[in-house]
Amino acid sequence: MNYLAIDIGGSAIKAGIISSEGVVLSKMVQSTPMTCYEDLLDSLTTIVKWAKTLVEIKGIALSQPCVTDQKTGQALSEGALIYITEKNPAKDLGEKFGLPYAAENDGNCAALAEIWVGNGKHVNNLALVVCGTGIGGSVIIDKNIVSGKRNFAGEFGMSIMSEDENGRPLNWSELGSTLALVLRYAKRTKTDPSTLNGKKIFELAEAGDQEAQYCIHHFFRIFAYGVHNIQHVYDPDLILIGGAISERPDFVAHIEDALDVLYSQMLGLMSRPTVGVCGSGNDANLIGAVYHLLHKQV
Template structure:
């Protein structure tokens, strides 16, 4: 059975492990993210050399990752952007390398071994301080002409409070939730965390209850639009809020209301939560490697 060395490059840590061609994760560990590309390449090479049976290297990375191995866009690790990291790793290790965007890796893991297994047309929507995700059409990741497929957070919606257009991230990410709750409570910005807003709403705090109601409505609006843009079989929700047991139920309640308000739409999104969390990018990177490698 073939085994692959998998790496998930994050702003603070690099997770790594051995993933089999059947999707079993072994020997996972992590190390601090280096301050330079040269040290990053060296650290990855050292890990790979400890596993001489690896059939290849699969890397999950932030940014707009091209098939050629160049990472465009911006991220917390500026040194990743510009050099051809795929070629550098291949030269250092002598192994084939595949690099993919971290959000796309998370979506691929769900299709391979997670909630979306055996589905062909799926969207993943990852809700954090911003909103990102993945488009999977016919079982394959759709990156788009500018490598921005799945950047759902840039979608524009009308904000009834201001009368202005704002991005979905500005209206429905966890930072939007905390900002609105802070304004309702009349307290300083950056006082509350998303987790605190949920906890206070559970305890009946009126401002936080109102903020959550608004949060779920804007999530439902965006998901309704995505359903009619892509017409997926399934939309998976990820990020820290996906651990909330009531998440899907509350969004579905808002979708019910939207479909009563605008009865022209008769197809409602089918929602679920992502199965994988901390190891999704390692598994998904290997699955994308397998999908893209030449036939033996």
């Protein structure tokens, strides 16, 4: 049987036909409407219609960029989209098309993909960090998602990393996401951020752009802080990184270099994190959303 998975991101909506074995059969992508919930629902409806022209789909599975009620699929926070709070696109689509539906937070979806078919299937305790418009993630203990009292477990992007000159706290999403990398470079070079993305900044760095090199160094320094903090909260077997930027072949090497520098500056016994990337790559959210649907239909 085949299912439609939709990954709602802060800038793009990715969709795929996924088999019940976790195999990606077909994919498409389109821009995320930044206007209102009704426009988002129109875009999602178009995607469902696209999927139905290809195969018979047995359900709709959503990955959402916000805190999500695992049982109902309702968005509990705005996350990367201001208008999504208290909305339930999975339910709206499921009822419109008469199909089973489910929705889960994007970080948890990525983690579910890893324990199903990815690089986390051989460990019991796993932390997953998703890097994109913001920083999301998931906590897995004994192969089960830990959501916490208010469904905020794994929201690593809210971790305080520093403060500005006025004492305002700055979190990981603000300082160490792909968007933060873009905005930092744009500010330092007085460049329109709409003309940039993470890939472009890495290309500029490789071409010798010193500002790009500085921003990338800062990005990985913050990432080292983040994975160090996660490791010393509950000491997982493995920390996996997801998101498009993690597909760079040198991504883990950069984190390891940043950890080397960090630990050379610290005293005392440390539990150095074991870091890897998602085996499901940029499809992790799609695959994990289907895993959640298969086990948590609402």
